[in-house]
Amino acid sequence: MFNDPDPREAGLILQGIGLALIIVYAVTVTSVSLPLAPLQPQWIERVGGSLRGGASFPLVGAGLMVVAEMLDPGSWRLARRVGRIRRLAIWAALGFVMLIPLQSAAGVNVLLKQKRQDLAVVKTMEDVFEEIRVADDEVSLKQAIARVPGAPPTLPQHFRDPLPKVKEQLLGQLNPQLQNLNQSFEIQQGERWRTWTQGALKDALVNLLFAMAFLVVAQPSFIGRFLWDAQSMEQTPAEPQNLEGPPGEANPLSPGTLPGPAAPQAGKLSPSDQPGARD
DSSP, X not given: OOOOOOHHHHHHHHHHHHHHHHHHHHHHHHHHHOSOXXXXXXXXXXXXXXXXXTTHHHHHHHHHHHHHHHHOTTXXXXXXXXXXXXXXXXXXXXXXXXXXXXXXXXXXXXXXXXHHHHHHHHHHHHHHHHHHHHOOSHHHHHHHHHTSTTOXXXXXXXXXXXXXXXXXXXXXXXXXXXXXXXXXXHHHHHHHHHHHHHHHHHHHHHHHHHHHHHHHHHOHHHHHHHHHHHHHHHSOOOOOOOOSOSTTSOOTTSGGGSOOOOOOOTTOOOGGGSTTSOO
């Protein structure tokens, strides 16, 4: 036969599991955030992703600690620990709310940096195109060709064709490449912004849900009031329909006002009382 379960022992078990989950989360976030670089957008995105990705560990750990206090209400040490955890939960909720604009700003900075890099490549191609167009001797033309991406490392000492013809051939080859580069740049930029917008909205929703969850741990009455208001709205009885009518007006459906047989008027005989009715 098993012994009766001891609530205090169950509370100790839950307390140990909760503390372990919180410590694991703290160690993981600390390892990801090192080395510290809070001014770099990539660091903010990396740390923010780690905070959001493992937030279930401290949330479950804090919940287990609260349940452990309910099972062992006489432990003042546990009550003091739970009090500190509730205060930390408030800061965690605020942190997840603040994480939304921080990560959004970091993501925009990363996209703008990629845009500047792409514009630098396009600008280099445009400069090379212009240098080839204005080149007036073989030396300047070779210097311009050497800047073309994918150009051969060595060029012939002299061109076999005249300089204007060589320039025309080169410009004819570079012009489609420059147009394709601009088109691919615009397509990539649109795809990057679309992908980032979808991810930012999803991350913002997750951050808000985690903030609400930590707020519930800190202030259980918050979700209690919300659920109570929702249940009261669902269970509000419908007002009974007034069938009595306005005050002072008789109800046509009341027993005293139901229509009955008409009473004979004074001075008139009923058909059964007229002469010859019994014959």
